[in-house]
Amino acid sequence: MPELPEVETVRRGLLPAMEGEVIEQAEVRRDGLRWKFPENMTARLTGARVNALRRRSKYILADLDTAETLIIHLGMSGRMQVSGVKIGDFFHDHQEQQKHDHVVLHMSGGGRVTFNDARRFGAMDLATTDRVQEHKMLAGLGPEPLGNDFHEDLLKEKFSGRKTPVKLALLDQKIVAGLGNIYVCEVLNRVGIVPTRPVGGIDAAEISTLVPAIREVLSEAIEAGGSSLKDYRQADGELGYFQHSFKVYGREGEACQTPGCGGEISRITQSGRSTFFCAQCQR
Structure with a gap:
């Protein structure tokens, strides 16, 4: 998707x-x-x-x-x-x-x-x-992750007292709109949070790293896609599916790329979707 x-x-x-x-x-x-x-x-x-x-x-x-x-x-x-x-x-x-x-x-x-x-x-x-x-497809969507309505206080409020695993919470389109499986895996690796942690146990300092990391990862991916348009060579004129340099997604069994980690990327299933993470540097 x-x-x-x-x-x-x-x-x-x-x-x-x-x-x-x-x-x-x-x-x-x-x-x-x-x-x-x-x-x-x-x-x-x-x-x-x-x-x-x-x-x-x-x-x-x-x-x-x-x-x-x-x-x-x-x-x-x-x-x-x-x-x-x-x-x-x-x-x-x-x-x-x-x-x-x-x-x-x-x-x-x-x-x-x-x-x-x-x-x-x-x-x-x-x-x-x-x-x-x-419209039924848009009603109830949360704020855009790159917009001003998405901020630390919002996540603190949405996470407070909940036992939902952090990856599933970030995939909840009512909390934040547009995040998907691939980029949530990448974000959580970047901030060192294991995808299975209950959101109620994520403290304010960790939440303060999540919002900028989400924006950074998405912005980098968009820029990669925009750059791809300049090198666009597909004969049929198709738009949309560009390869990005993922750190964890699809890299099961490979070495973690976090500097000084030395761990290995693992894969588990959450709500029917593959989750990729490093058990050594994500806590």
């Missing part, structure tokens, strides 16, 4: 093709993906100008001049493919229609944006822009 940095990378890659441009023709080639598409989606998108392209948690939001917002969720296998406009230093010609190209947006600037989703776990919906935060 793409996490916040990957979704932000996709958003930035879509900007040249979508923001400020008119959707001259929307092609909707099936009734829906994970859920049914909204009624009259083709007509509601065709002719609309994209005023702004933003992100909320793991969702891309395209604000239209029709006072509606197109909500895009990539799901597990969703891909946004851009052709006909320059992305970074590269230009990709339009490709022939593929089997899993479910929604195609022909933009006024000559660009084409294709939502391809082989497993159909992605989603698209339309909501009134001034009430989009009330």
